[in-house]
Amino acid sequence: MARNKREVSEVNASSMADIAFLLLVFFLVTTTLNPDKGITVKLPPWTEDQAQDETKMKKRNIFSVLVNANNELLVRGEPADVDNLRERAKEFIANPSHRPDLAESPNKAIITLKNDRGTKYETYIKVYNELKAAYRELWDEESQRLYGVPYSEDMPIAQKKKIRSKYPFVLSEAEPTAYGEEE
Amino acid sequence: MSRFKKKTDKGTPGISTASLPDIVFMLLFFFMVATKMRDASIMVKSNVPQATELVKLEHKNLVMPIFIGQPLKRYQAVYGTSPRVQLGDKFADDPSEIAFFVQKFRAKIPEAQHGMIFASIKGDKDITCGIVSDVKTELRKVGQLKVNYSAKPRPKK
Numbered sequence: 001m002a003r004n005k006r007e008v009s010e011v012n013a014s015s016m017a018d019i020a021f022l023l024l025v026f027f028l029v030t031t032t033l034n035p036d037k038g039i040t041v042k043l044p045p046w047t048e049d050q051a052q053d054e055t056k057m058k059k060r061n062i063f064s065v066l067v068n069a070n071n072e073l074l075v076r077g078e079p080a081d082v083d084n085l086r087e088r089a090k091e092f093i094a095n096p097s098h099r100p101d102l103a104e105s106p107n108k109a110i111i112t113l114k115n116d117r118g119t120k121y122e123t124y125i126k127v128y129n130e131l132k133a134a135y136r137e138l139w140d141e142e143s144q145r146l147y148g149v150p151y152s153e154d155m156p157i158a159q160k161k162k163i164r165s166k167y168p169f170v171l172s173e174a175e176p177t178a179y180g181e182e183e
Numbered sequence: 184m185s186r187f188k189k190k191t192d193k194g195t196p197g198i199s200t201a202s203l204p205d206i207v208f209m210l211l212f213f214f215m216v217a218t219k220m221r222d223a224s225i226m227v228k229s230n231v232p233q234a235t236e237l238v239k240l241e242h243k244n245l246v247m248p249i250f251i252g253q254p255l256k257r258y259q260a261v262y263g264t265s266p267r268v269q270l271g272d273k274f275a276d277d278p279s280e281i282a283f284f285v286q287k288f289r290a291k292i293p294e295a296q297h298g299m300i301f302a303s304i305k306g307d308k309d310i311t312c313g314i315v316s317d318v319k320t321e322l323r324k325v326g327q328l329k330v331n332y333s334a335k336p337r338p339k340k
Contacts, residue, residue, distance in 0.1 A: 013204070016204045017200070017203045017204040017207055020204055020207040020208050020211055021207055023211050024207055024210055024211045024214065027211065027214035027215055027218050028214055030218060031214055031217060031218045036239070036240040036243065036246050036301075036303055036331070036333065037237045037238070037239050037240070037333070037334065037335075037336065038231075038234075038237060038238065038240070038303060038304075038331040038332045038333040038334045039234055039236055039237065039238070039331065039332045039334055040238045040301075040329070040330070040331045040332075041330050041331070041332065042328055042329060042330070043319060043322060043323050043328045043329075043330055044323065044328075045323065045326070045328065046320075046323040046324045046326075069311075115312050116312070117311060117312060117313030117316065118311050118312070118313065119311060119312040120308070120309070120310075120311060120312070121232065121306050121307070121308055121309070121310045121311060121312055121315055122232040122308035122309070124312050124315075125232040125234055125308075125332055125334060126232070126234070128332075129234040129235060129236050129334075132236040133235060133236050136236055153238075175316070176312055176313065176316050
């Protein structure tokens with residue numbers, strides 16, 4: 001039949017680009033390229049009995065950090081500045097000169113952090129960041145010494161474990177005291 | 184010399200646009216993959232603090248955002264100016280609503296991945312720690328122990 005011999009006419013694809021552009025613009029507008037970044041913490045499990053027994057630990061192994069409602073720091077009973085907190089924490093944990101008032105060994109060191117309810121969140125994050133940075137720098141140094149590369153999350157698990165078992169991250173947070181809360 | 188014909192002036196040839204749809208489609212697919220539809224509009228001021236020890240959260244569908252901050256101007260007439268917790272698309276009247284919110288979030292996720300859920304606290308830097316620790320206490324009570332304090336990278340000194 002004559003009908004079958006007719007060639008199949010091609011679909012006109014010139015408007016494809018327009019359609020694709022339209023979709024592209026839509027996704028461009030709706031896209032939010034903000035990767036979720038932040039400081040990761042692991043909270044302790046909830047127990048009814050909140051009392052922490054610090055008396056059993058030796059005083060030299062505790063690095064207490066207090067942040068009050070005026071965003072002032074008290075480190076081991078003395079006023080301190082957030083800018084040299086990292087250095088002090090590092091010295092406390094590693095104790096390279098074996099001072100009798102600093103931690104016996106890195107895996108006995110305990111950092112305690114306590115804040116008021118009225119402490120500014122920004123200050124709290126800053127302090128937490130410095131304490132975490134102290135550990136990260138120690139891990140970095142240990143990693144450089146052992147493997148010649150800086151510490152990263154992509155390292156083999158065995159190497160990471162070895163570094164982390166030398167400097168275990170111990171940060172205990174106490175319940176905040178109820179000072180200076182604005183209502 | 185008849186071998187070399189004099190070029191006739193044909194004018195500038197038009198650029199072929201045949202590959203344009205391919206290029207556009209490529210871009211389109213990139214944005215389709217990279218897009219994450221925000222299912223709730225943020226109703227509080229959420230200017231997160233700066234930090235250096237940042238960890239990137241990989242699986243976006245396993246991140247449970249909790250916004251804390253002062254309500255935006257248009258909500259202040261109803262909700263006041265003191266910091267509030269925003270769960271999903273509404274304000275929490277009481278911190279105990281977090282438990283229900285976490286359970287609801289877990290219900291959408293396969294059980295094998297429940298241990299990988301991160302609660303991302305997107306707190307404004309001007310809030311106080313009191314409301315944050317209330318939220319943390321509720322998260323601990325419901326067993327959601329993995330928490331990420333959302334923060335912006337700070338240029339290192």
